[in-house]
Amino acid sequence: MSALAIDLRRTAGFVVSDRQGRLVGKVECPMYGTAPDVPDALSVKAGLFSRRRRLVPADTIDQIDGAVGVIGLRVDREAIRSFL
Numbered sequence: 001m002s003a004l005a006i007d008l009r010r011t012a013g014f015v016v017s018d019r020q021g022r023l024v025g026k027v028e029c030p031m032y033g034t035a036p037d038v039p040d041a042l043s044v045k046a047g048l049f050s051r052r053r054r055l056v057p058a059d060t061i062d063q064i065d066g067a068v069g070v071i072g073l074r075v076d077r078e079a080i081r082s083f084l
Contacts, residue, residue, distance in 0.1 A: 008039040008058060014069045016044050016056060018077040024054060027071065031055065042071075044080075054080045 008030045016024040025046040030039030042056045062074040073080075 008042060011042060011064070011071065014064070014071050016042070016071045016073065018073050018080075019062070019075060020077075022077055024056070024073070024077050024080065025050075028053065052082055054082050056080055 011027045012029055014027045016027060018024055025044040028043040028045045031041040031043050032038070033040040040058055042058070044054045044056050046052045046054065056071075056073065060073050060075045060080070061071060063072045064070075065072075
């Protein structure tokens with residue numbers, strides 16, 4: 001399934017993995033930047049009690065499986081910026 005086939009606004013709770021299949025975290029919420037109604041990135045929380053979050057830009061998403069709730073990225077986990 002293509003990344004453009006699903007609306008990023010409905011991806012809260014999806015699991016995110018990098019290009020090697022390693023777990024990045026779970027989508028917390030979409031993040032908006034250039035347009036107020038189209039998300040540019042996803043906020044991904046690393047763990048249940050973790051304060052660390054990663055900013056996953058929409059252009060790094062390779063595929064989204066809406067049936068299973070998994071987002072696959074085309075970059076490694078280390079290439080994704082973290083923020084508080």
